[in-house]
Structures are given as C-alpha cells and as structure tokens.
Amino acid sequence: MRRLVQIFLPLLIVFFMAQLVIQIKDIEAASYKVGSKGDIVKKIEEKLKALGYFKGNPDNYFGQDTKDAVKRFQRAKGLKVDGIVGSNTLRALGINEGQQSSKPQRTDVNLLARAINGEARGEPYIGQVAVGAVIVNRTRDPRFPKTIAGVIYQPGAFTAVADGQINAKLEPTPQKAANDALNGWDPSGGAIYYYNPAKTTNKWIWSRPVIKRIGKHVFCR
Structure with a gap:
C-alpha cells in the first residue's frame, strides 16, 4: 500500500x-x-x-x-x-x-492608406481593410517584396499606381483601414490577390482559388 x-x-x-x-x-x-x-x-x-x-x-x-x-x-x-x-x-x-503596443511606421501607414484609397475608394470599410491586408500579406510571402513600398510599387502590381490614383485626394477612411491592416486585421482571409470581376480581363487572375467576396472585389490565393 x-x-x-x-x-x-x-x-x-x-x-x-x-x-x-x-x-x-x-x-x-x-x-x-x-x-x-x-x-x-x-x-x-x-x-x-x-x-x-x-x-x-x-x-x-x-x-x-x-x-x-x-x-x-x-x-x-x-x-x-x-x-x-x-x-x-x-x-x-x-x-x-x-x-x-507596436505602432506601424508612419510612412507605411501613409503609403498603404494611399494605395487603399486608390484601389478601394467607395468600397465598404471592411473591403478597404481587406485590400490593405492583401498588401501586408504580400510582404510576408517570399514571392513578393518584403516592404510595403516594395509591394505597392512592384511593376504592374496595382492599377492605382499605374493610373495615378494612388495620388488622389484621401477619403476619410483609408488611413484608419491602413492602421487596422498593419495591426493584424485580415478580412481577406489570407488573400494575396484581389480583383474586380467587372473590370478585370486577366484570365490568369480568374484562375486563382477564391477565398471570399467583399463589395466589388474578389479575394483569392
């Protein structure tokens, strides 16, 4: 015992x-x-x-x-x-x-806000955050540049850069959306691509596995 x-x-x-x-x-x-x-x-x-x-x-x-x-x-x-x-x-x-507790670099916030403003102006707020999250997600993917600026200005990556919309007057919400995306909110579900089916003619992007749809954008892998 x-x-x-x-x-x-x-x-x-x-x-x-x-x-x-x-x-x-x-x-x-x-x-x-x-x-x-x-x-x-x-x-x-x-x-x-x-x-x-x-x-x-x-x-x-x-x-x-x-x-x-x-x-x-x-x-x-x-x-x-x-x-x-x-x-x-x-x-x-x-x-x-x-x-x-770790605030993103102000230059990253401002640039990401301008990209969101150019790409997703007029979209619902959650859709604006999702576009920002795609850019953030790309910085963590070895197939893309490692910085916010590198991703945004990668040749041919974003229409807003090509047509100058990245320099358009900032709407009220993109800056807040940029902060949310940089702080970890990802409504896109981990997407690294998105497109507007009404405007996109690229057959390759249509072949990407779809994660979800938010507003006018389709988010995909």
Missing part, C-alpha cells in the same frame, strides 16, 4: 497542477467582458461595428451592448457563445494584443 502511494501521489500532484494551469489560462484568455475598459475594448467594438454586429458607438467600455454584439459574432463564427472575448474570439476578430 505504501508503495502504491509513493507511485501514484506524484502522478496525482502533476494532474492537479496541470488542471490548475489550464484553469488559469482560461481565466487569462477571458480577459475582456462586461466591465472591461481600455484600447483593446474599443478595438473589439470597432471590428464588430465594421462587421455589422455592433450598433453603438465604439468607446473603451465593455457594456451589455458589446456583450450582445460579441455573442452574435461568436454564434456566426461557430465559437463558444458566452459574450466573453478570449483568445479565440480575438483571433477571429483579427486582433493581436501583442501588436497593439
């Missing part, structure tokens, strides 16, 4: 410690709920509003209206519907907490 205790007691201790760690992680992940405040809460509300789930004005307070919007989003995405924004919900919203 004593021998059995010596064998199984350490195993029981390890088991209970593992359960404790899991519970602690769950508590840490569920860090944004009714009563929470701060910039991340405002970012959560902004994303939910852009996606059509939040009807109020984004602020830095997580109220009942925010909880209801979160639950609608979670239900639509097949997540646990509890109105609490943990790591899975943050990820689904395209919010990376670690990236919030």
